[in-house]
Amino acid sequence: MLKVIQNRIEQGCKTSNYPLEPINLYHRYRGLPVIDSECSLDIVQRCADICPQDAIQVEAKTIDLGKCTFCGQCEVEGEGAFARFSEDFGLGAANRGDLITQGTLPDLAAHSKQEFKKLFGRSLQLRQVSAAGCNSCEADTNVLNTPFFDLSRFGIDFVASPRHADGIHVTGPISKNMRQALLDTYDAVPSPKIVIASGCCSISGGPFYGSDEIIGDLNSLIPVDLYIPGCPPHPLTTLHALLKFFKQG
Numbered sequence: 001m002l003k004v005i006q007n008r009i010e011q012g013c014k015t016s017n018y019p020l021e022p023i024n025l026y027h028r029y030r031g032l033p034v035i036d037s038e039c040s041l042d043i044v045q046r047c048a049d050i051c052p053q054d055a056i057q058v059e060a061k062t063i064d065l066g067k068c069t070f071c072g073q074c075e076v077e078g079e080g081a082f083a084r085f086s087e088d089f090g091l092g093a094a095n096r097g098d099l100i101t102q103g104t105l106p107d108l109a110a111h112s113k114q115e116f117k118k119l120f121g122r123s124l125q126l127r128q129v130s131a132a133g134c135n136s137c138e139a140d141t142n143v144l145n146t147p148f149f150d151l152s153r154f155g156i157d158f159v160a161s162p163r164h165a166d167g168i169h170v171t172g173p174i175s176k177n178m179r180q181a182l183l184d185t186y187d188a189v190p191s192p193k194i195v196i197a198s199g200c201c202s203i204s205g206g207p208f209y210g211s212d213e214i215i216g217d218l219n220s221l222i223p224v225d226l227y228i229p230g231c232p233p234h235p236l237t238t239l240h241a242l243l244k245f246f247k248q249g
C-alpha cells in the first residue's frame with residue numbers, strides 16, 4: 001500500500017488542465033482546413049478529383065467536413081494552394097449545413113440550445129452506440145476516460161444503460177443490421193434527449209458512403225443535435241464540442 005501511495009506521489013497529477021491551458025497537438029494533426037478562396041478553379045478541380053470522399057465542391061470552393069476523412073490528399077495535390085489543415089480542433093457544429101465550409105465554422109456555444117445547457121450543463125450521461133463503426137471512433141471516445149482527459153471531471157460520463165442516459169453518442173455508418181438496435185436504444189432514452197453524430201461515418205457514411213448496406217446519414221433516422229466531424233474525431237475535438245455545446249455561452 002505504501003508503495004502505491006509513493007508511486008502516486010512520484011507520478012503526480014497526469015490530468016491535463018484543458019480548457020484552462022492549451023494542449024499541444026502532434027505536428028501531423030489535421031484540424032479545420034484553411035481554404036484560399038482566391039485559388040484557381042483548376043487547382044480546386046484537381047483536389048476534388050483526388051478526394052476519395054467527394055467532399056470538395058469546386059465552384060463554391062468548399063469542403064464538407066461531414067464527409068471529409070482528413071486524409072490530407074487535397075493539401076498534397078494542391079500543394080496547399082486550395083486547402084491547408086490547421087491545428088484548430090474545434091470542429092463541432094449544431095447544423096449539418098455549417099460543416100460545408102470555406103474554412104470557418106460558427107461559434108458552437110452560440111448555436112446550441114439554452115434548454116440543453118440548463119438541463120445537461122452540470123451533468124450529462126451518454127450511451128455510446130457503435131452502429132458498425134470500424135472501432136477507431138469508439139477507441140478515441142474511450143480515450144476521454146483516461147486520466148489525461150478525465151471526462152468525468154466535467155460531469156460527463158458514458159453509462160451502460162440508455163435508461164440512465166440523457167442522450168446517445170453514435171459512431172459508425174449505421175449498417176442496416178444495426179438500424180433497429182439503434183432505434184431501440186434511442187427510444188429507451190427518456191425525453192428530453194440529445195443525439196450526437198460522431199465521426200464522418202454517422203454524419204454521411206464516411207468511407208462507406210454509397211454502400212447499399214448502410215444508412216449513412218444518422219439525421220435521416222433520428223434528429224441530430226450535435227455533429228462532431230473526423231475520422232475518427234480527435235478526443236480533443238469531442239471534448240471541445242461537448243464543453244461548447246453543453247456548458248459555455
Ligand code: SF4
Pocket residue numbers: 047050051052053054055056063067068069070071072073074075
Ligand atoms: S482531406 Fe478531406 S477534402 Fe481533402 S482529399 Fe481528404 S477527404 Fe477530401
Ligand code: SF4
Pocket residue numbers: 132133134135136137138171172173198199200201202206207230231232233
Ligand atoms: S468515421 Fe472513420 S474512424 Fe470513425 S467509424 Fe467511420 S471509418 Fe472508422
